[in-house]
Amino acid sequence: MNLDYSLLGASDCKEYRHPQEVMRALGIAYQHATPQSIADAWWFWNCENVPPELPPYLRELKVKPLDAIGYGLSKEMAEAIVNAARR
Numbered sequence: 001m002n003l004d005y006s007l008l009g010a011s012d013c014k015e016y017r018h019p020q021e022v023m024r025a026l027g028i029a030y031q032h033a034t035p036q037s038i039a040d041a042w043w044f045w046n047c048e049n050v051p052p053e054l055p056p057y058l059r060e061l062k063v064k065p066l067d068a069i070g071y072g073l074s075k076e077m078a079e080a081i082v083n084a085a086r087r
Helices: 007-012 019-026 075-086
Strands: 003-006 032-036 041-045 058-060
Touching: 003 007, 003 019, 007 019, 019 032, 019 041, 032 075
Parallel strands: none
Antiparallel strands: 003 041, 003 058, 032 041
């Protein structure tokens, strides 16, 4: 599962820790994190140990890794994310 972390949504919920720190506190492991400054978000790829209920500022990411090439992912990293998800 890939997750989209909204910085604005987190701020609205009074969550001011770094997104990677929040993911660690939730027990979520991920393959790669991609900051999205233009969207005030972070994208977390191939997440594991995702709890059934997530905070409102954390939701499933609809963007596919290959569509994110040039938006924080290189072609090589996007392919690595896709290949790891297939395993």
